[in-house]
Amino acid sequence: MKAAVVHGKGDIRIEEYPTPAAGDGEVVVRTRVSGICATDIKTLLGQGLPKDLPTILGHEVVGEISEIGRGVEGLRIGDRVAVYPIAVCGNCYFCKRGRHNLCEHEFGLAHGIDGGFAEYVRLPKEIVNIGGVVKIPDSLSFEKAVLAEPLSCVYASLKTCKVEPGSVVVILGAGPMGLMHLKMAKWAGARVISVDLRDDRLKTAKNMGAEVCLNASAVDHIDEIRKITGGRGAETVIASLGIPGVIEQNLKLTRNGGTFNIFGGPPAGQTISVDPRWLHYGEINLTGTFAASPVQFTACLDLIARNEMAVEDLISDRFGLDNFLDAVERAKNQTMIRGIVVF
Incomplete structure (x- = not known):
C-alpha cells in the first residue's frame, strides 16, 4: 500500500509500505479520509517523535472495513466507520470509571502503532473491544465524519x-x-x-x-x-x-x-x-483535558450526523497522499484552517 512514512524528525516520505492484515479480534479499514492534526505536525518537528521508526502518523481516520479478524462481532466488510484512535485495556482504574483516555496501558494510532496516513490501517482488538469502530450512517459524508475525533476532544x-x-x-x-x-x-x-x-x-x-x-x-x-x-x-x-x-x-x-x-x-x-x-x-x-472517551467520540459523531453541529466550514484544504508534503508545509505555516487527506 502507499503511505506517508515518517523516518525521523522532518523526514516523511511517500512510499510503498506493507499492507496490514487483521489478526484475531482485529479489523482493517480502507482509509477514505484522514484529518491533519497539530499533534501530527508537532511530532514531525520532533516533539514526541516515536522511538520505533519508521512509522505512520494520523489518528483521525474514517473509511470502510476491508478485513475482519476472527472473533469480531457486529461489524461487516464494507461497513462505513469512524475510528476512536486510542487502544485501551478496559480494566484499569481509569477505564472502569469511563476515563479511557487516561488508561494506564493505552497506546493507539500514531502512538505505538501505525496510523491513518495510509491506504489501510489496522485496528487492534483494544480499539475494537471498546466499541471504537463506530458505524457511519449513509447520509453522513466521510469528510464530515472525520471531524468527530477532534470535535470530541x-x-x-x-x-x-x-x-x-x-x-x-x-x-x-x-x-x-x-x-x-x-x-x-x-x-x-x-x-x-x-x-x-x-x-x-x-x-x-x-x-x-x-x-x-x-x-x-x-x-x-x-x-x-x-x-x-x-x-x-x-x-x-x-x-x-x-x-x-x-x-x-x-x-x-x-x-x-x-x-x-x-x-x-x-x-x-x-x-x-x-x-x-x-x-x-x-x-x-x-x-x-486530553483526548476524549469513546462515549464522547460517539456523541460527537451523532451531533454531526444530526446536523446539530456544522463542521463543513472547518475544512479549508483537501490533499491526496501524493501531495501530502504540501499539506505538512501548509499546516506548519498556519496557512489553512483544517486540512484533510482524501484517498
Whole structure:
C-alpha cells in the first residue's frame, strides 16, 4: 500500500509500505479520509517523535472495513466507520470509571502503532473491544465524519469546564481547534470571546459566531475582557494553544469561581507560575483535558450526523497522499484552517 512514512524528525516520505492484515479480534479499514492534526505536525518537528521508526502518523481516520479478524462481532466488510484512535485495556482504574483516555496501558494510532496516513490501517482488538469502530450512517459524508475525533476532544473540554448557557467563554487561539471550541461553546449557549494574533483567523472566528474578537498584538485584550465582563473576568478560559507563557499571562482572565482549561499540549519540561492565594481565595478551577472517551467520540459523531453541529466550514484544504508534503508545509505555516487527506 502507499503511505506517508515518517523516518525521523522532518523526514516523511511517500512510499510503498506493507499492507496490514487483521489478526484475531482485529479489523482493517480502507482509509477514505484522514484529518491533519497539530499533534501530527508537532511530532514531525520532533516533539514526541516515536522511538520505533519508521512509522505512520494520523489518528483521525474514517473509511470502510476491508478485513475482519476472527472473533469480531457486529461489524461487516464494507461497513462505513469512524475510528476512536486510542487502544485501551478496559480494566484499569481509569477505564472502569469511563476515563479511557487516561488508561494506564493505552497506546493507539500514531502512538505505538501505525496510523491513518495510509491506504489501510489496522485496528487492534483494544480499539475494537471498546466499541471504537463506530458505524457511519449513509447520509453522513466521510469528510464530515472525520471531524468527530477532534470535535470530541473539544467536547470533553466543554464538559470539564461545565460551560452553561449565557456564560462567557474566552478562547485563546483561533486556529483549527480554537474554532472548534468556538462552535462547541456556541452550541452550549455561551457567549464567546476569541483572542488571537492574526486578523485573518479572527475574521473566521467572527464569521463562525464569536461575539467579540480581539487581536492581542493590537489591543490590551486582558483589559478589554475585564471591561466586557464588568471587571470580573470570564466563567471559562480555554487555552487552545500549548504555549506556557501565554497560559500564565492569561490566567488572570478567569473570574472568581471560574475555570481555566489547558487544552493545547504544552512542550515537555516547561513550567508556569501560579499564585496560590488567587487559586485559594478565588476558588479557581485550573484544569487540563486530553483526548476524549469513546462515549464522547460517539456523541460527537451523532451531533454531526444530526446536523446539530456544522463542521463543513472547518475544512479549508483537501490533499491526496501524493501531495501530502504540501499539506505538512501548509499546516506548519498556519496557512489553512483544517486540512484533510482524501484517498
